[in-house]
Amino acid sequence: MTRSGRIGSTLAIALIGILAAAATDIDQFMSRVMQNRRIDAERLRDYVFSEKEELDIKGPRIAAIESFRREYVWFVRDGYLVRSPVKINGVKVSKEEQAAAEEEWFEREKKRTHGNSLDREAFFGFKFEPGRYLFAGEQEFEGRKAVVVEYYPVMSGDEDRGRKRDKRDDDLDTLFEKTFLVTMLIDPEEHQILRITFDNVGLDFIPARWLVRINDIKASMVMDKPVEGVWLPREISAYGSVSTATMDLSIQYSRKFFAYARSDVKVKLRFDTDQVEPAK
Numbered sequence: 516m517t518r519s520g521r522i523g524s525t526l527a528i529a530l531i532g533i534l535a536a537a538a539t540d541i542d543q544f545m546s547r548v549m550q551n552r553r554i555d556a557e558r559l560r561d562y563v564f565s566e567k568e569e570l571d572i573k574g575p576r577i578a579a580i581e582s583f584r585r586e587y588v589w590f591v592r593d594g595y596l597v598r599s600p601v602k603i604n605g606v607k608v609s610k611e612e613q614a615a616a617e618e619e620w621f622e623r624e625k626k627r628t629h630g631n632s633l634d635r636e637a638f639f640g641f642k643f644e645p646g647r648y649l650f651a652g653e654q655e656f657e658g659r660k661a662v663v664v665e666y667y668p669v670m671s672g673d674e675d676r677g678r679k680r681d682k683r684d685d686d687l688d689t690l691f692e693k694t695f696l697v698t699m700l701i702d703p704e705e706h707q708i709l710r711i712t713f714d715n716v717g718l719d720f721i722p723a724r725w726l727v728r729i730n731d732i733k734a735s736m737v738m739d740k741p742v743e744g745v746w747l748p749r750e751i752s753a754y755g756s757v758s759t760a761t762m763d764l765s766i767q768y769s770r771k772f773f774a775y776a777r778s779d780v781k782v783k784l785r786f787d788t789d790q791v792e793p794a795k
Contacts, residue, residue, distance in 0.1 A: 542645040545664065547706040549643055555738065555746050556639040562747065563590045565774040571767045580764065591778045595624045596633055637736050637748050638711055654700060656709050661700040668694055707746055710737045731755045732766065741775045748772050
């Protein structure tokens with residue numbers, strides 16, 4: 516081997532070593548982030564809270580094809596998070612309809628084998644695997660210095676996806692089967708996800724079952740410290756475009772969570788307003 520060849524070989528080996536060390540470092544960093552993510556998911560069960568859900572689906576130069584404004588209260592029943600409807604498009608839900616919706620939700624949650632519906636919709640159920648992270652720089656987010664980490668999922672059908680499957684895998688694969696990039700803004704000191712964004716999520720994410728085909732939908736969740744310095748979901752949102760048999764449509768969808776109160780504190784559900792408040 517020539518001298519230049521030996522130098523090139525040495526540099527290549529050194530570069531491989533540097534890249535391997537960097538990959539190990541980011542995997543270790545993300546391991547702590549994922550541990551905090553699991554704690555965040557568990558803490559949801561310690562709180563009652565309120566939610567506002569909004570959806571607008573519009574076509575070109577026409578009024579909204581589908582639009583709604585809904586309000587809910589979340590509470591814990593026998594260890595399960597239950598969503599109770601409060602208002603739909605400004606109209607208060609009757610006690611009978613409310614009780615029926617709560618019972619239906621509760622029975623559906625009991626049949627789940629993993630987590631709850633909010634775990635899934637807040638992306639807590641999405642499984643991250645080491646070796647697929649990429650450090651993508653720094654960014655300020657709502658006054659906090661954050662690092663940007665990109666994650667490249669294993670696409671559906673890849674040969675290393677031959678793991679044992681269960682119903683949770685099927686549900687999540689349907690939601691994320693076309694997701695090709697996950698971008699996370701992370702507080703490096705607290706190892707805490709501030710915002711997570713999924714490029715190209717499935718139709719199941721949007722509460723409009725008549726939609727036919729996705730062009731592009733991005734979905735995000737923002738975390739915050741609403742009470743006691745505990746990180747909890749603040750907002751889930753999605754935007755993009757979908758297709759029907761006749762036209763392309765734009766979508767704006769959001770769910771905002773607020774008025775958190777610990778579930779072991781006596782609370783009153785303020786069905787005449789849009790909040791949960793500690794009982795006096």
